[in-house]
Amino acid sequence: MSSLLIQNVRLDDRITSIAIRGNRIDAIGDIPADQTFDQTLDGTGLLACPPFYNTHTHAAMTLLRGMADKLQLFDWLNNHIWPAEATLTPELIHWGTKLACLEMIKSGTVFLNDMYFRPVVNARACDEMGMRAAVGMQYLDINEQVKAANEQDTRDLLAARDSFSDRIQFTLAPHAVYTVSEPAFREVAERSVAEGYRIHLHLAETQQEVDDCRRLHHGLTPTQYLDSLGVLTDQTIAAHAIHLTDQDIDTLAQRGVWLSHNACSNFKLNSGSFRFRDTLAHGCRITIGTDGCASNDSLSMFDDMKTAVFNARHQANDPTAAGAADVLTCATANGAAAFGIDAGVIEPGRLADIMLINTRTPQMLAEHDWKANLVYACDSACVHTLICDGRILMLNRHVPAEDDILDHVQVLLHNWRRP
Ligand SMILES: [Zn+2]
Structure with a gap:
């Protein structure tokens, strides 16, 4: 020893x-x-x-840093980020993830919750760097080709699972309500209970996501819709969680969902303003994430902590809405607890x-x-x-x-x- x-x-x-x-x-x-x-x-x-526990990122996006500035989210995704990602090879993803790990280590982060293609490659990179990581089995079924690719990625990851250290854990990662079908969400909810996996998803990141969800799912907000499918539990990590009704906040608190607040990304993409004071006051459990490098563009938790405090005060129009100690707890003890890591203190x-x-x-x-x-x-x-x-x-x-x-x-x- x-x-x-x-x-x-x-x-x-x-x-x-x-x-x-x-x-x-x-x-x-x-x-x-x-x-x-x-x-x-x-x-x-x-x-x-x-140290810091980064509860939402797409690590290999270090390769896309600085790409396609000044665009709407769906234009940015559909016309720039996703076409570029389609050309990424496993080798690029592996080294892009290592570059992310290097940046995180140099800025005091020991853990990342990652959602990206080729998770077996990402997990290997994080493990080799000595970090802790939760690596997502992606659920995206916007078409058969994407679905098949994700299923192959998951098979590759599970086949290799015994080769990783116990610093590496796996999540079920249904991307978001606009990219994942209802049957897939039901499968995620069942697998989480039966197999003990945590769930990692994007929630209510834009107003358009909420509007589309209400239109397609009988007026339900993304939170209500996911709750109706059994996806929201104390094993769920919901990234962004910006456009929430008071009822949504109550539901997220009651279910014990961990929220990943990504302040810099939310501001860079102008996605909206996270209700830090309201969610905290209602008993929601808040952690801090950087999001991917294309939408931040830094992986330093220092930037996100400071921005989170300023965001909270501006959003609530109240300088007492959040303080340094609140956000530091979110970035450390809460981040570790969300993933069952006996650290953060x-x-x-x-x-x-x-x-x-x-x-x-x-x-x-x-x-x-x-x-x-x-x-x-x-x-x-x-x-x-x-x-x-x-x-x-x-x-x-x-x-x-x-x-x-x-x-x-x-x-x-x-x-x-x-x-
Ligand atoms: Zn994200």
């Missing part, structure tokens, strides 16, 4: 030591001098805090997921409120070291695979034949 000792590190308001054995935090406080460790880190000038017995923040930076030097500094001022450059499952993924901003990933992706992008 590997072991790691972090000494002289700031944790909340004290300077202490954190001992890690295997993949769990063994002890916090004075560690007896006779205990030995494989590795010791000097935590002087560093703050230990939980630094205490003995928990899984050893730890982010070390450099306090010798302009953003962190004033120590009035480290959570406010983290949410409002910090960026990726403040993340010094990242530990996931007891393993160091980045040490003093060095990720071992960085140059290899950048070199590979550069060549692949150069040779990519896209529309």
